[in-house]
Amino acid sequence: MTDDKMICEIYKSARKDEMYLYVEKTRGLKDVPESLLEIFGRPAPLMTLLIRADKPLARVASTTVLEKIREQGFYLQMPPVKENLLKEIGVTPPETHY
Numbered sequence: 001m002t003d004d005k006m007i008c009e010i011y012k013s014a015r016k017d018e019m020y021l022y023v024e025k026t027r028g029l030k031d032v033p034e035s036l037l038e039i040f041g042r043p044a045p046l047m048t049l050l051i052r053a054d055k056p057l058a059r060v061a062s063t064t065v066l067e068k069i070r071e072q073g074f075y076l077q078m079p080p081v082k083e084n085l086l087k088e089i090g091v092t093p094p095e096t097h098y
Helices: 034-040 062-072
Strands: 005-012 020-024 044-052 075-077
Touching: 005 062, 020 062, 044 062, 062 075
Parallel strands: none
Antiparallel strands: 005 020, 005 044, 020 075
16 A cells, blocks of 8 residues: 555444544554544444545545544544524524614
8 A cells, every 4th residue: 555545444423414534444443532432423334435645535635634544543524514504494593682
């Protein structure tokens, strides 16, 4: 395996929608701290993916994922920020009177 690619296992959080955990397939979840797994919930296997530095991922640079896995044994992808959830679901916020 060269430094510019890695076979990764991607897990989906049981507790938080759109939260994912990337690990090197051969190491599995060994390097993920227990405290993180408590927050993440039971990891549900989502897919196995060859991540290459020269191939982009949807929400994060592939080089960032590879670097974090090599440094700490995992990469945690947080859910995207919902900038205005009320507008997104079509609800007009109530007026506030002081």
